[in-house]
Amino acid sequence: MQVDEATVRRIARLARIEVSAEEAKGLEKELSGILDWVKQLDEVDTSAVEPMTRVVDQKLKMRDDVVTDGEIADQVTANAPMTEDNFFVVPKVVE
Amino acid sequence: MTDLTKLTIAEARDGLQKKDFTAIELTDAFVSAIEKGNGALNAYVLQTPEHARAQAKESDKRFAEGKARPLEGLPLGNKDLFCTNGIRTTACSNILGNFKPTYESTVGQNLWDAGAIMLGKLNNDEFAMGSSNETSAFGNVVNPWRRKGKDGKASTDKLVPGGSSGGSSSAVAANLCLAATATDTGGSIRQPAALTGTVGIKPTYGRCSRWGIVAFASSLDQAGPITKTVRDSAIMLKAMASHDPKDTTSVDAPVPDYEAVLGKGVKGLRVGIPKEYRVDGMSAEIQKLWDDGIAWLKSAGATIHEISLPHTKYALPAYYIVAPAECSSNLARYDGMRYGLRVNGDDLIDTYEKTRAKGFGREVRRRILIGTYVLSAGYYDAYYLKAQKVRTLIKRDFDEAWNTVDVVLTPTTPSPAFAFGEKSGDPLAMYLEDIFTVTVNMAGLPGMSVPAGLSSQGTPLGLQLIGKPFDEETLFRTAQVIEDAAGRFPVPDAWWMKG
Numbered sequence: 098m099q100v101d102e103a104t105v106r107r108i109a110r111l112a113r114i115e116v117s118a119e120e121a122k123g124l125e126k127e128l129s130g131i132l133d134w135v136k137q138l139d140e141v142d143t144s145a146v147e148p149m150t151r152v153v154d155q156k157l158k159m160r161d162d163v164v165t166d167g168e169i170a171d172q173v174t175a176n177a178p179m180t181e182d183n184f185f186v187v188p189k190v191v192e
Numbered sequence: 193m194t195d196l197t198k199l200t201i202a203e204a205r206d207g208l209q210k211k212d213f214t215a216i217e218l219t220d221a222f223v224s225a226i227e228k229g230n231g232a233l234n235a236y237v238l239q240t241p242e243h244a245r246a247q248a249k250e251s252d253k254r255f256a257e258g259k260a261r262p263l264e265g266l267p268l269g270n271k272d273l274f275c276t277n278g279i280r281t282t283a284c285s286n287i288l289g290n291f292k293p294t295y296e297s298t299v300g301q302n303l304w305d306a307g308a309i310m311l312g313k314l315n316n317d318e319f320a321m322g323s324s325n326e327t328s329a330f331g332n333v334v335n336p337w338r339r340k341g342k343d344g345k346a347s348t349d350k351l352v353p354g355g356s357s358g359g360s361s362s363a364v365a366a367n368l369c370l371a372a373t374a375t376d377t378g379g380s381i382r383q384p385a386a387l388t389g390t391v392g393i394k395p396t397y398g399r400c401s402r403w404g405i406v407a408f409a410s411s412l413d414q415a416g417p418i419t420k421t422v423r424d425s426a427i428m429l430k431a432m433a434s435h436d437p438k439d440t441t442s443v444d445a446p447v448p449d450y451e452a453v454l455g456k457g458v459k460g461l462r463v464g465i466p467k468e469y470r471v472d473g474m475s476a477e478i479q480k481l482w483d484d485g486i487a488w489l490k491s492a493g494a495t496i497h498e499i500s501l502p503h504t505k506y507a508l509p510a511y512y513i514v515a516p517a518e519c520s521s522n523l524a525r526y527d528g529m530r531y532g533l534r535v536n537g538d539d540l541i542d543t544y545e546k547t548r549a550k551g552f553g554r555e556v557r558r559r560i561l562i563g564t565y566v567l568s569a570g571y572y573d574a575y576y577l578k579a580q581k582v583r584t585l586i587k588r589d590f591d592e593a594w595n596t597v598d599v600v601l602t603p604t605t606p607s608p609a610f611a612f613g614e615k616s617g618d619p620l621a622m623y624l625e626d627i628f629t630v631t632v633n634m635a636g637l638p639g640m641s642v643p644a645g646l647s648s649q650g651t652p653l654g655l656q657l658i659g660k661p662f663d664e665e666t667l668f669r670t671a672q673v674i675e676d677a678a679g680r681f682p683v684p685d686a687w688w689m690k691g
Binding site for chain 2: 110116130137140146157175189
């Protein structure tokens, strides 16, 4: 599997990580190497196998649909880079 | 007075109860050991002596009133992946910056509610991604163990303490805490324990709550302790484990008294030796360690059975699909808007991209990109779904094995502690560190590493025990037999305390 520079750029954009030209070069090689290596899974016949979802069979737990927490807006925003009156301040999203 | 920092949890617990020393005296002994020794090891990224002394004061009050709790007055280190209320938590990443949670992890809360004392936050690989503690934003952690040089004297080459819980393993081995919290996604408790002569257990997935632990790969992450002895491990896990409504994957099952089973021995226990773990190029010393373990268990009355776990070789490649995929989803939350670092760009997307490029280290970026790739349109079935199906087969191998054996014995790592830079240039070489441990996470089983011998370089090696789901008790009693036979492995020379 060869990951080319265009693919690296596409993935980096999807992941929202800026990648320099120099870094992209190195990543082409590294990502190709790792993806080649995981390709050995193709040897395994999984046509009749369900994907694993849990370790032991367990019923999905239900809980009453009630408010158990909240009214802590100051705590929720306490670590934000920018806030105003318990709102997150973010760059302009809508033009 | 004897050096209090050298005590085990069980010994310190007895000493406190008998009033040989107070919780304040015990805490102060660790605080000054950390002040003196941490500079050379870099195990702690944040020291919280004031916090520790306040907790110790409360403990001494409770001792005086006869209201001591199970872990009353015992000073611990806390991996920086566990959120601590009002105390900086970074996962050793620059992207979390000066993040101060407004809540406590459930595992941490369980420990403090049991009376334990927190000495500080311990170093780890960034977001727990690494096997050598070389990816932390706070720098490398040093293993207190040193190799024997050609002249027979200790070499001064710095060795890695394993990872990702390298701060935990280094601090416990160096007597900078009685025990430490840790987490394990592919081997991050057991591998560092093996490389430092300490005991590490990753319980069954669901045994400990993941709430308040910075997430890496949610279907694999589990918390557990790193300790000096098997008994200490039993004491710690009992306190850490609980059912937690805030983590739907935590299991609603009673937590047994693990300490009570330690003396039960292994008479009649069926021990499985998986032939697939005899990998090509396994070193003679690892082979001998394994044979020693087999001989010890046999002479204690266990029966030994060769078993087959045919999908073992696929565990690591499947892990390197599942773990990065889940990491790319989990780490999407670090966008510079609600907490942590923000690097302002030209617009919103530019701000995201610059923030994440600057905040995440190289290995974390690499894993996010791999994860993004395997989850991207058109690739999901070929990678993530395929890997999850292989996981079913890995688990099925073990389900089969449990028909004939009660516990599985393997080496913990393919080699002893290595030097800095020895493997960090090649991601695949580093990933192979987890070759014996990762299957356990993939199948969700409990796994434990017990120190069992020394390498030709004079550094520790560990044996791994793998158990049935929620059967940590069998691991503890088997581990006790190994510890009794092998002895303990304290670091011979406390060089880090000499400035």
